[in-house]
Amino acid sequence: MAESIASALGAEPQRRLANGLEQFEVVAEKANLRVVIENADRLTGQMKLWDSRGLAHHCDGRAFLSPEADAGHPCGCPPTMAERRARARAGQGPQPITTLLFHLAGCPNVGSFRFRSSSWRFAEGVQRIRTQLATVGDAALCELAIQTVEFPTQNGRRVCYHKPVVKVLGPWASSAALSLAA
Numbered sequence: 001m002a003e004s005i006a007s008a009l010g011a012e013p014q015r016r017l018a019n020g021l022e023q024f025e026v027v028a029e030k031a032n033l034r035v036v037i038e039n040a041d042r043l044t045g046q047m048k049l050w051d052s053r054g055l056a057h058h059c060d061g062r063a064f065l066s067p068e069a070d071a072g073h074p075c076g077c078p079p080t081m082a083e084r085r086a087r088a089r090a091g092q093g094p095q096p097i098t099t100l101l102f103h104l105a106g107c108p109n110v111g112s113f114r115f116r117s118s119s120w121r122f123a124e125g126v127q128r129i130r131t132q133l134a135t136v137g138d139a140a141l142c143e144l145a146i147q148t149v150e151f152p153t154q155n156g157r158r159v160c161y162h163k164p165v166v167k168v169l170g171p172w173a174s175s176a177a178l179s180l181a182a
């Protein structure tokens with residue numbers, strides 16, 4: 001499995017000093033991957049705030065996701081990402097955790113993979129990407145990439161950060177989708 005993943009990514013599998021399931025790692029030098037996302041529900045955005053006692057706030061930005069007794073009730077987070085970010089910076093609000101489940105387009109039969117990000121920029125785009133995935137209506141071929149954004153600040157300093165992006169390219173060929181489902 002590690003070899004087919006490595007050949008799809010153009011990399012070498014390395015053995016790790018780990019027990020159980022995480023014995024191999026494949027470090028791809030590419031900044032983008034062709035992936036297959038089966039439906040919009042494979043991309044989910046949650047928000048979490050931890051404190052010394054554990055998970056203190058767990059929501060989707062509007063309603064609590066846990067604990068069970070509170071699930072579905074309004075969580076009190078502000079409506080805009082900018083306000084949520086300001087609260088998180090002050091230690092008063094939760095941070096985003098965006099999770100994407102996908103197959104590799106280069107070897108769709110080796111199983112599904114999980115990408116997890118705490119990027120605010122990625123979290124801001126979740127709803128838009130979900131809408132695009134829903135528009136495809138079937139498994140979608142997408143590009144998962146790490147984009148480098150660079151810009152000069154007003155005082156001339158150069159700022160550089162990386163953000164994950166998902167570009168929906170179109171429907172995954174139906175024959176390939178069938179073999180994915182098998």
Ligand SMILES: [Zn+2]
Binds near residue numbers: 058059
């Ligand atoms: Zn909340």
